[in-house]
C-alpha cells in the first residue's frame with residue numbers, strides 16, 4: 001500500500017511522465033496510436049491505482065470491520081484511511097459525513113429515497129437544472145410520483161448557461177431541494193454553485209451537487225460552499241468503477257432513515273427491533289467495494305500530487321486549442337459554449353451523424369462518445385438527436401487534438 | 417482487418433444522402449415507432465397492407481445515423497409488393513446476416529440488394545442501427561402497440 005502510493009508522486013506537470021503513469025494509453029487501435037478522448041465517460045487509471053487494488057487482493061484480501069485477524073485489520077485500516085483522504089480532498093467536516101456508495105447514481109438515489117422520502121411531501125417543489133444527467137432527474141421524478149411533489153426546471157440559454165434570474169424566480173418557500181450539476185457532462189458548463197447554494201439556503205432549501213464530472217477538474221470545498229449533499233464517482237477521477245461517495249452534513253445524515261438494511265449498518269439486532277450503527281456505517285449496509293474504495297483513495301492522492309493549479313491550467317490550454325480548431329472547422333457546430341466551461345467539446349457536424357463519426361474516428365484510433373450522454377433534455381433543447389463529444393484529461397496532448405481533427409476531416413470527406 | 421469501406425459502401429452513402437420512400441404514408445393500415453436508446457435513433461414506419469396480406473406501400477421517417485437511414489431506405493424498396501410471409505422470411509435472413517460469424521457469407525439469394533449491409537457484423541456497436549427498421553416493421557405488422565426497441 002505505502003509503496004504503491006509513493007508511485008503517485010508526480011514532481012510537476014510533465015505530460016510524458018503523466019502519460020507513462022497510464023498503461024492503457026500505450027496501445028494501438030486499428031493500427032493507430034490510441035487517442036483517448038472519452039474522459040467524461042470514464043478516465044483511464046494510473047498504475048498506482050491499479051497497483052493499490054492489486055495489493056489489496058494479493059496481500060490484504062479480507063472483510064472489514066469484523067475480523068480480528070491481521071488481514072482484516074490491515075484492510076479496515078486502508079479502507080478507513082481512504083475515507084480520510086477523501087474527506088480531506090473535499091474538505092468535509094468529518095469522516096462520519098463520508099459515505100461510500102456504488103457511485104453518483106447510487107448516492108443521489110440514497111438522498112432521494114431516504115432524505116427525500118422523509119422530508120418532501122405533497123406540493124413541495126424540487127428544482128433541478130435543464131442540464132442534469134439522468135441520474136439527477138429520474139430519482140427525483142420517482143420521488144415526486146410517490147409523494148405528490150413537483151419537479152421544476154431551471155432553464156438555460158443557447159450557450160448552455162443557466163438562467164440565474166429565472167432560478168431566483170423559481171425559488172420559494174415550497175422549494176425543498178435544489179439539484180445542480182457542478183459541471184455538465186454534455187456541455188462542459190461549470191455552474192456557479194456558490195451563489196446558487198446561498199440563494200437556495202435563503203428559502204430554506206437543501207442543495208445536492210452532482211460532482212461526477214467536476215471532481216477531477218475543479219477543486220470543491222464542501223464546507224466553504226456549504227453543500228448539503230455532494231455526490232461523485234471514483235471512475236471519472238482516475239479511480240476504479242462501481243465506487244463513489246455521498247458526502248452530506250452530519251445533522252442531515254443523523255436524522256435520515258437508513259437506505260438499505262443489512263450487515264455493518266447495525267449495532268444490535270433482535271427480531272423485535274434493530275438499533276442502527278453510527279455514521280457513516282449506518283448507510284453502508286453489506287460488504288462494500290473494499291478494493292474499489294482503497295483504489296479511490298489512491299486516485300485522490302494521485303490528483304493531489306499533481307495539484308489543481310497544474311491540472312486546471314493544462315486542461316484550459318487543451319480546451320482552448322481544441323475550441324480554436326473547432327471554430328475553424330467547416331460545418332462543425334459546437335453544442336455548449338458557456339463562458340465558464342471545462343474539458344468538453346460537444347458538437348455536431350453537417351451531413352455526418354454523430355454515431356457514424358464515432359465509428360469512423362474509432363478506425364483512426366480516436367475514441368470519442370456519440371449519443372445523448374444521458375442528458376436527453378439537453379439534446380431536446382438543442383433539437384439534435386445526439387452529439388459527438390470529445391472530452392479531455394490531464395494526459396491528453398495537442399497532437400491528440402490534431403489527430404481528432406484529422407479524423408473528422410476524413411469523416412466529412414467520406415460523406416461529402 | 418476490416419476496413420471502413422466494408423461498412424460505408426457507396427450504396428449506403430447514397431441512401432443516407434437521399435433516402436428513398438422517406439416521409440409519411442397517409443392513409444396507412446399499420447405504423448409503429450422504433451427507438452435505439454444507445455444513439456438516439458428514432459424511426460417511424462408506415463405500411464399499407466391489403467386484404468391479401470401484401471405490402472402495397474411502405475414509407476419511413478425519422479432521425480438516425482447513416483446505417484439506420486440507409487437500412488430503412490433499402491428495406492422500403494425491397495418490401496414493396498412483398499407478402500407478410502415474405503417479410504418474415506426476410507426479417508430472419510437479415511437478422512442472421514447482421515449477427516453472423518465474421519466469415520459467414522450472406523444469403524444473397526434471399527436478401528438481394530440488402531446484402532450490401534453485411535458489413536455491419538464487423539461493427540458490433542452498429543448492428544442495432546441496421547436492424548432497428550426491421551424490428552419496427554415487425555412491431556407495426558404485429559400491432560404490438562409498443563414502440564420497437566433494439567434493446
Ligand SMILES: Cc1ncc(COP(=O)(O)O)c(C=O)c1O
Pocket residue numbers: 040041102103104105106133135136181183184185210212213233235244374
Ligand atoms: C454529470 C454526471 N452525473 C452523474 C453521472 C453518473 O455517474 P455514475 O454512472 O458513476 O453513477 C455521470 C456519469 O456519466 C455524470 O457525467
